[in-house]
Amino acid sequence: MKQAGQIALLVLALPASALAEVDVSEWLCESCPFEDGYQSNVEAGTTYVSDEDIRYGNATGYDKDGMYLNVDGDGVYSRDGYRQSWRVEDLGLDSRVVTVEGARQGRYGYWLEYNEIPSRVFGTTETVFDYNSGTLLLPPAWVPAGTTDGFAALEDSLKTRTIESDWGFARVGGRWIASDAFEVYANYSRQTRDGIDIKSGSSYTQAALLPRRIDYATDQADVGVRFRIGSGTLTLAYYGSYFDNRNAALTWQTPFTAPPGATELTAAEEPDNNFQQLSLSGAFQTDFWQSVLAFSVAMGRGEQNENFLDYTSNPNIPGAALPRPSLQGEVDTSNYAVTFTARPLDRVRVKLAYRYDDRDNSTAVDEWSRVITDVFPSGELQENVPYSFTRSRFSAEADVKVLDELRVSAGYDRNELDRDYQEVAEQTEDIGWGQVRWRPASWFELRGRGGVSRRDINRYDEDVAVSLGQNPLMRKYNLAYRYREFGELTAMVSAPTKPLSFGVTVFSADDSYSESKLGLTSSDEMRYTVDLSWKVSDAISVYLMHGGESVEAEQAGSAMFSAPDWNAVHDDEFHHWGAGLHWSPAEGKFDLRLDYSNGEGDTAIRVDSNGVASALPKLTSSLDSLRAEMAWHFSERLDLTFDVRYESFMTDDWAIADVAADTLPTILTLGASPYDYDIWAVGVGFRYYIGERDLQLAD
Amino acid sequence: MKPHALTRRILAQLVLLVALITSPGLLAQSDDSEPEYSRKGADSCFACHDDQATLAVFRSKHAIRQDSRTPFGHGQLQCEACHGPGGEHAGRVRRGQERAPITAFSSGSTLPVMEQNQFCTACHQDDLGFGWHGGAHDMEEVACSDCHSSHAATDPVLVSSMQAQVCFDCHQQQRTQAMKPFAHPVREGKMDCGSCHSAHGGSSDTRLTQQATNDTCFGCHAEQRGPYLWEHAPVSENCGDCHDPHGSNHPGMLSLRAPMLCQSCHSQSGHPSIAQDASGLPDATPSPLLLGQSCLNCHSQVHGSNHPSGSKLMR
Incomplete structure (x- = not known):
C-alpha cells in the first residue's frame, strides 16, 4: 500500500514536462490492438406478448398482445482518430432510443439523439365525450340531468377512451475544442408530448372528468463557452426554454342540467411561456491548503403572455372588461452560489458554502371580477397574488481523519426563507449533524450519521390566513415550525479479492410539528436496505437485495371551522425484494441472466372524527417481475437470444375501485379501474457481430 | 487500544503531518527511490494482462x-498514464516474493x-x-x-438505460423507491438519474441539474412553469412540497393521499374540511371529496390557472 501511495504521489507531483521526459522511445505499443474500421452488433428478434393491458405498455411500448418485431444494437467506426458510434434500443417499440455520436477527439464532437417514452395510464376508462374541432361534445341524444343517475343516455353513450400520451425527445448538439484553454458547446432539444390525460371540468356544483387532448412542445437551447485559466475553469452559458401549448382552451359541453348559456364551458389550458438564463460558473484550485473556490452566478427571466380568455363563455352574463388582455407575467430569478473547500492539514478537510436563490414575480397586480363556474358573477373584485421568495443557505462542514481507520465529520447549515403574501414572512432552519466512519479494514466500513434540525418562523400571520378564508389554527406544513431528528447507520463489507459483499443501511427521521393545531402534526419515516452479492465462481454471480420504507404521518382537521375535531393517521409502507443470477462460463456456449423483483406497497388511513374511529380500506399495490435472458453463442459471429419476461401488477385503490361513471351523483367520472394484469412476454432472436468480436493482441 | 497509546499515536500522526506540510523538499528527497516506468510500456503490460476486459480500452x-x-x-x-510507473511491478519476481503492486x-x-x-x-x-x-x-x-468504467467500450453510467443501476449500487434507498407503483420510468430504463441530478455538479442541496428544484422539474414539465395569473403558492416554491419524485404509493407521486394531502393546508370557511372516511365509499354514501380525483374533481387547475375567473383553480 505504501508503495502504491508513493507511486501516486510521485506521478501527481510530477509536472507535465517531467512526464514528457520519460523515455518512451521504445514504447512502440506493437501489441496494442488499436481499432480502425467498423465494429458493431445488431440484435433482431420477435417478442410475443400474452395479454393486452395498456399499463404494461407504460414506458415499455408493449401495450397490446401479439407479436412485436424489435431491433437493438450498437456500433463504432474508427479511422485515423475519427470515431463515430451509434446505439439503438427498442427500435420497433414506442419506447425507441436512437443515438449517434461522432468526434475527432480533441478537436470537435457532435451528437444526435431521439427517444420516445410511452405514458400509458388507463385502458379501462370510458367517456361520453367526442372530440371535435377543439371541443369535447356530448352525443346528440344526450339527456342532461341534475345528477348522474338521471343520465338516461349514459349507458348507450359510453365509449372506451384510453388515457395515454407519447413523449418524444430529439436532441442535437456539438462541441468545438479550439485549444486546451477554450471550448464551445451547444445543445438544442425539442420535447413533445401528445395524447390524452384527465382533467376535470366543473360547473357550479357538478363536474365531469374529461379526456383532455394535450399537445405540448418545448424547445430548449443550451449554449456555452468554457475557458481554462491556469488551474481553474470558467463557463459562460445561456439556457433557454420555450414552451408551446397548441391548445389555449379546454372547451366542453356540460352533461348536467345547466342554466341558459352555461351549457358549453371553457377553462384555460397551460399557457405558453419561456425562461431564459445566463450563468457564469467556475472553479479555481490553489496549492495553498489544496483549496478550491467554486462559484456560480445565474440570472434568469421567465415570461408568460398568453392572451386571456373572457371571464366567462356564458353569453348571458354581461362581460366585464379585463384589466389587461394578457398577463404580461415576468418572473426574475437570481441564483448565486459559492463553495470553498480546503485541506488545512493532511487529515482535515473543511467546506464553507453559501447559496442565494431569489424568485421575484414582478407580474402586475390587478383587480379581477370572477364569474363563478360560468353561472353567476361573484360580485367582488379579487387581486392576483404574484408570489415571490428569497432563500439563502449557509453551510459549514469539517471532516477529520482522526486515525487511519476513523473519520469524523460534522456540519452546520442555516437556511433562511423570506416570502411575500403568505402566512409566514420569515422562516429559518438550523441543522446540525455529525458523522463517524470507521474502516478498520479495507473490506469493512461502518458509518453512523445523525443530526437535528429546527425550523422556526418569525410568526404565523393569522390575519393573512383569515384573509385567505383559512381557519386561523391551520399551520401549513411547509410554513410551520418543525423539529426534526434524523439518523442513519450503514455497514458495508466489500473487497474485490473476496467473493462476497454485503451492505445494510437503516435510516430514520422523526418530524414534529408541535405548534400546529391543524394540519400535519407529525411524520416519522424509516427506511432500510440490505444488499448481498456473491461471486460464486468466475462464471457465476448472484445477488439478493431487500429494501423497505415506512412513513407514519398524523394530521388534524376541523370540520366546524374551529378547534380540531378529527384527525387522520397515514401508514405508508413499501417493501422491495430483488434477486438475480448471472452465469457466463469462461469458455462456455452461453450467457444467462435471471432477475426477479417484487414490490409491495400498502397505505392504511385511520380517521377519528369526534371520537368515532373509521379505517379506510388499505390501498395496496403488488408488482412481481421476472426476466430471464440467454444468449447462445452459436458461432463466432452469431448468438441466438432468448428472452422470457413475466410481470404481474395489481393495485387496490378505493378512490377508483367500483366507481363507475355514475357512482358519484355530482361527478361524471371516467370509470377507471385499479390495475390488474399478469403478462408473459417471450422473445427469440439473434445477435450478429460485424467486425472483430473479441480483441486480439497484435502480432 | 489504551488511551495513552491512542494519544501517542495521534501525537505521532500530528508530528508526521507537520513534517509533511513543512517539508516541501520531501518529495525531492525521495528521488533516489522514485519508481521506474516499465521498459516497453503497454507491451510489457499486455504480456500478462491480455484479457478482454483490459483490452476493451x-x-x-x-x-x-x-x-x-x-x-x-x-x-x-x-x-x-493512469496506473503509474510499472517498472517494478513488471519486473522479475523471485520465487516466494510478492509482486510489487501497481495503482488500482x-x-x-x-x-x-x-x-x-x-x-x-x-x-x-x-x-x-x-x-x-x-x-x-x-x-x-x-x-x-x-x-465510471474507464476500460469499457461503453461506460454504463453514460447510457440512460444502464445508468440507474450504477447509481443504485450506493443509493439503495432510491432503488427501492424506484420500484414503487407510481414513479418516473427509471425502473424501465427510460429515464436516468442524470435527468434530474448532476453527479459532477450542481450547487443545490441534491445536486440538481438546474439551479433550483422547480427549474429542474420544468425541464420536462414546462407546462407548469407559468407564471400563472392565479398561482398556487407551494407550486411556485417547491414541487417537492406535494410530490415525491423518487416514487410513491399514490398516483401523481403525491406524498400523501388526497384529499388528506390538501387538507394538510386547507381548512377554509364556507368549504369545511370534513373528515373523509369509509362512509364516503361507493358502498355507503359516495363522496365526491374522496373518490375519483378527490379535490381535483373540481379544483383541476391545482398547478395554477391563467383564466380570469380561475382564482379558485377551477378554470
Missing part, C-alpha cells in the same frame, strides 16, 4: 492514437480516493464543473472508478 475513448491527450496518444504513457482503481484499492481521482482529473478537470467541489460525492470521497 482499445474500444474506448481512452485509446485514440491520434488524440495526443489520451493515454495512448503519441508520446503518452499508455497504461502507466476499485473499491478495494489501497490508494486513497483523492489520489485515485487525481489521475482522472489531471485530464478531466473540466468535466467536474464547479459543483463537484464540496458536494456530497466529493466530501464522501467517491472515486471516479466507483461510477
Whole structure:
C-alpha cells in the first residue's frame, strides 16, 4: 500500500514536462490492438406478448398482445482518430432510443439523439365525450340531468377512451475544442408530448372528468463557452426554454342540467411561456491548503403572455372588461452560489458554502371580477397574488481523519426563507449533524450519521390566513415550525479479492410539528436496505437485495371551522425484494441472466372524527417481475437470444375501485379501474457481430 | 487500544503531518527511490494482462492514437498514464516474493480516493464543473472508478438505460423507491438519474441539474412553469412540497393521499374540511371529496390557472 501511495504521489507531483521526459522511445505499443474500421452488433428478434393491458405498455411500448418485431444494437467506426458510434434500443417499440455520436477527439464532437417514452395510464376508462374541432361534445341524444343517475343516455353513450400520451425527445448538439484553454458547446432539444390525460371540468356544483387532448412542445437551447485559466475553469452559458401549448382552451359541453348559456364551458389550458438564463460558473484550485473556490452566478427571466380568455363563455352574463388582455407575467430569478473547500492539514478537510436563490414575480397586480363556474358573477373584485421568495443557505462542514481507520465529520447549515403574501414572512432552519466512519479494514466500513434540525418562523400571520378564508389554527406544513431528528447507520463489507459483499443501511427521521393545531402534526419515516452479492465462481454471480420504507404521518382537521375535531393517521409502507443470477462460463456456449423483483406497497388511513374511529380500506399495490435472458453463442459471429419476461401488477385503490361513471351523483367520472394484469412476454432472436468480436493482441 | 497509546499515536500522526506540510523538499528527497516506468510500456503490460476486459480500452475513448491527450496518444504513457510507473511491478519476481503492486482503481484499492481521482482529473478537470467541489460525492470521497468504467467500450453510467443501476449500487434507498407503483420510468430504463441530478455538479442541496428544484422539474414539465395569473403558492416554491419524485404509493407521486394531502393546508370557511372516511365509499354514501380525483374533481387547475375567473383553480 505504501508503495502504491508513493507511486501516486510521485506521478501527481510530477509536472507535465517531467512526464514528457520519460523515455518512451521504445514504447512502440506493437501489441496494442488499436481499432480502425467498423465494429458493431445488431440484435433482431420477435417478442410475443400474452395479454393486452395498456399499463404494461407504460414506458415499455408493449401495450397490446401479439407479436412485436424489435431491433437493438450498437456500433463504432474508427479511422485515423475519427470515431463515430451509434446505439439503438427498442427500435420497433414506442419506447425507441436512437443515438449517434461522432468526434475527432480533441478537436470537435457532435451528437444526435431521439427517444420516445410511452405514458400509458388507463385502458379501462370510458367517456361520453367526442372530440371535435377543439371541443369535447356530448352525443346528440344526450339527456342532461341534475345528477348522474338521471343520465338516461349514459349507458348507450359510453365509449372506451384510453388515457395515454407519447413523449418524444430529439436532441442535437456539438462541441468545438479550439485549444486546451477554450471550448464551445451547444445543445438544442425539442420535447413533445401528445395524447390524452384527465382533467376535470366543473360547473357550479357538478363536474365531469374529461379526456383532455394535450399537445405540448418545448424547445430548449443550451449554449456555452468554457475557458481554462491556469488551474481553474470558467463557463459562460445561456439556457433557454420555450414552451408551446397548441391548445389555449379546454372547451366542453356540460352533461348536467345547466342554466341558459352555461351549457358549453371553457377553462384555460397551460399557457405558453419561456425562461431564459445566463450563468457564469467556475472553479479555481490553489496549492495553498489544496483549496478550491467554486462559484456560480445565474440570472434568469421567465415570461408568460398568453392572451386571456373572457371571464366567462356564458353569453348571458354581461362581460366585464379585463384589466389587461394578457398577463404580461415576468418572473426574475437570481441564483448565486459559492463553495470553498480546503485541506488545512493532511487529515482535515473543511467546506464553507453559501447559496442565494431569489424568485421575484414582478407580474402586475390587478383587480379581477370572477364569474363563478360560468353561472353567476361573484360580485367582488379579487387581486392576483404574484408570489415571490428569497432563500439563502449557509453551510459549514469539517471532516477529520482522526486515525487511519476513523473519520469524523460534522456540519452546520442555516437556511433562511423570506416570502411575500403568505402566512409566514420569515422562516429559518438550523441543522446540525455529525458523522463517524470507521474502516478498520479495507473490506469493512461502518458509518453512523445523525443530526437535528429546527425550523422556526418569525410568526404565523393569522390575519393573512383569515384573509385567505383559512381557519386561523391551520399551520401549513411547509410554513410551520418543525423539529426534526434524523439518523442513519450503514455497514458495508466489500473487497474485490473476496467473493462476497454485503451492505445494510437503516435510516430514520422523526418530524414534529408541535405548534400546529391543524394540519400535519407529525411524520416519522424509516427506511432500510440490505444488499448481498456473491461471486460464486468466475462464471457465476448472484445477488439478493431487500429494501423497505415506512412513513407514519398524523394530521388534524376541523370540520366546524374551529378547534380540531378529527384527525387522520397515514401508514405508508413499501417493501422491495430483488434477486438475480448471472452465469457466463469462461469458455462456455452461453450467457444467462435471471432477475426477479417484487414490490409491495400498502397505505392504511385511520380517521377519528369526534371520537368515532373509521379505517379506510388499505390501498395496496403488488408488482412481481421476472426476466430471464440467454444468449447462445452459436458461432463466432452469431448468438441466438432468448428472452422470457413475466410481470404481474395489481393495485387496490378505493378512490377508483367500483366507481363507475355514475357512482358519484355530482361527478361524471371516467370509470377507471385499479390495475390488474399478469403478462408473459417471450422473445427469440439473434445477435450478429460485424467486425472483430473479441480483441486480439497484435502480432 | 489504551488511551495513552491512542494519544501517542495521534501525537505521532500530528508530528508526521507537520513534517509533511513543512517539508516541501520531501518529495525531492525521495528521488533516489522514485519508481521506474516499465521498459516497453503497454507491451510489457499486455504480456500478462491480455484479457478482454483490459483490452476493451482499445474500444474506448481512452485509446485514440491520434488524440495526443489520451493515454495512448503519441508520446503518452499508455497504461502507466493512469496506473503509474510499472517498472517494478513488471519486473522479475523471485520465487516466494510478492509482486510489487501497481495503482488500482476499485473499491478495494489501497490508494486513497483523492489520489485515485487525481489521475482522472489531471485530464478531466473540466468535466467536474464547479459543483463537484464540496458536494456530497466529493466530501464522501467517491472515486471516479466507483461510477465510471474507464476500460469499457461503453461506460454504463453514460447510457440512460444502464445508468440507474450504477447509481443504485450506493443509493439503495432510491432503488427501492424506484420500484414503487407510481414513479418516473427509471425502473424501465427510460429515464436516468442524470435527468434530474448532476453527479459532477450542481450547487443545490441534491445536486440538481438546474439551479433550483422547480427549474429542474420544468425541464420536462414546462407546462407548469407559468407564471400563472392565479398561482398556487407551494407550486411556485417547491414541487417537492406535494410530490415525491423518487416514487410513491399514490398516483401523481403525491406524498400523501388526497384529499388528506390538501387538507394538510386547507381548512377554509364556507368549504369545511370534513373528515373523509369509509362512509364516503361507493358502498355507503359516495363522496365526491374522496373518490375519483378527490379535490381535483373540481379544483383541476391545482398547478395554477391563467383564466380570469380561475382564482379558485377551477378554470
